[in-house]
Each structure stands twice: as C-alpha cells, then as structure tokens.
Amino acid sequence: MRSHGIVLHSLRYGDHRIIVDIFTEAAGVVPFIVPQSRIGRNGIKASAWQPLALVEVAWQPNVKTALQRPKELSLWQPWRTLTIEPRKTAMSLFLSEFLYHALRREQENRPLFEFVTKALSWFDERDDQFVNFHIVFLLHLTRFLGFLPNVEDWEEGCYFDLQAATFSRVRPYHIYYLEPEESALVPKFLRMDLRSMRAVGLNHALRHRALEIVTEFYRLHIPEFPESRSLEVLAEVFE
Structure with missing residues (x-):
C-alpha cells in the first residue's frame, strides 16, 4: 500500500527505534515503527518524521501487529x-x-x-x-x-x-x-x-x-x- 500522509506524532522506542503515527489518506491513522539504522544520509531523512510533515509512505499491511513497518518513507511536500x-x-x-x-x-x-x-x-x-x-x-x-x-x-x-x-x-x-x-x-x-x-x-x-x-x-x-x-x-x- 502507498499513500500520502501527515505525521502526527513521533516517539523514540527503546534505543534503536522510533514510532511514527501518520494520518494516511488511504488508511487513516497508522502507527509505523522505524529502525534507527534506517534514519540518516542513505535512509529515511529525519525531516520525514517531524510533526506535521507531509510524507509519502509505502508499506505492506500486517494484520498481526498494530505497528507497521514502512518500506519507504519520504517527504511529499516540504x-x-x-x-x-x-x-x-x-x-x-x-x-x-x-x-x-x-x-x-x-x-x-x-x-x-x-x-x-x-x-x-x-x-x-x-x-x-x-x-x-x-x-x-x-x-x-x-x-x-x-x-x-x-x-x-x-x-x-x-x-x-x-x-x-x-x-x-x-x-x-x-x-x-x-x-x-x-x-x-x-x-x-x-x-x-x-x-x-x-x-x-x-x-x-x-x-x-x-x-x-x-x-x-x-x-x-x-x-x-x-x-x-x-x-x-x-x-x-x-x-
């Protein structure tokens, strides 16, 4: 699934992960868990999980867990x-x-x-x-x-x-x-x-x-x- 979204909230989860709540156009509010290792120069930019950031996110919905894992997360409109x-x-x-x-x-x-x-x-x-x-x-x-x-x-x-x-x-x-x-x-x-x-x-x-x-x-x-x-x-x- 791929959708535009609005970042509502982000929270560090342990030492190496971040939970990002995104209000997506296609699925409503979806909480994503992002490994710290994916944030940086060659991965997801920090600006893409700041509050009210307009983003584009792609993920494979997993009904077995509330926290979804994004395949892609990038700024849609800076x-x-x-x-x-x-x-x-x-x-x-x-x-x-x-x-x-x-x-x-x-x-x-x-x-x-x-x-x-x-x-x-x-x-x-x-x-x-x-x-x-x-x-x-x-x-x-x-x-x-x-x-x-x-x-x-x-x-x-x-x-x-x-x-x-x-x-x-x-x-x-x-x-x-x-x-x-x-x-x-x-x-x-x-x-x-x-x-x-x-x-x-x-x-x-x-x-x-x-x-x-x-x-x-x-x-x-x-x-x-x-x-x-x-x-x-x-x-x-x-x-």
Missing part, C-alpha cells in the same frame, strides 16, 4: 515556513499535539485529509495575518469529527452548551457552557474562512481564552482527550 518561522513553529507544535489526540482513532477519511492538508498548506504560504488560524482551523475541523455547532441556532443572548454543541436561550443545568458574550464568538469564527479570519481583531487575552474554550470543547467530545501541554508555550510566543 514546508516553506512552518519549521523556521518561530510563531508558526510554536503554532505547528500545538496543532500537531492537538491533531494527534483528535485523530488517533480516525479511519480512512479522504475529505478530512484534504481539509487538513489544504489548510496547513495555506498556513505555510502566509507571511502575515495568520494569528487566528489555529482557532478557525480547529473549529472547522469539528465538521469532520461529528460535533460541529449549528450556528443557525444562535441569536443574541444565547448560551452555548459545550456538551451538546448547541445554543440555547436557557442556561444549561451543568457547568460546561459559555455565557452569551463568549457564545457570540463561536458563530463568528465558524462563519469565517481562512481568508476572512484576518478581519477579526482579538487581543492576546481573548485569543488565549478562545483556545481554552476550543480545548475544553474537544475534551468533552473526544474520549481521553488530554489538556494541552503546549498551550502555555503558544501563549507566551504570541504575547
């Missing part, structure tokens, strides 16, 4: 700025961590794969006005994961129920909801696309709060979704 621009690097690390937990059980989903690759390519090509990218991207990602809020139900004064992913004029009975002022941000972001998001001016504190809300929203809808370890680092970079 990034221009994601790995060298400090703000983009911080945002990329945050997104790779987020996507790893959000997509780890994902099966083949070509529309989702196309959405993620096109969005990341747009992000890579931008030289400015991308500070809201991660918020817009993660909210639109919910469309493919099954918990997209219906913005047509929003009206001024509504609460947003994070558990039900719905708007309501009645305060929810539990603690997982947004007050009307913050609820108004949800349809605002979901009605944007990547090009129009620059029109929303958020200060540092409000942008950080928006990310906290998005993270909490995902934690309520995806089993075992952890708290982000890179959220505070991202906040410091954009402060």
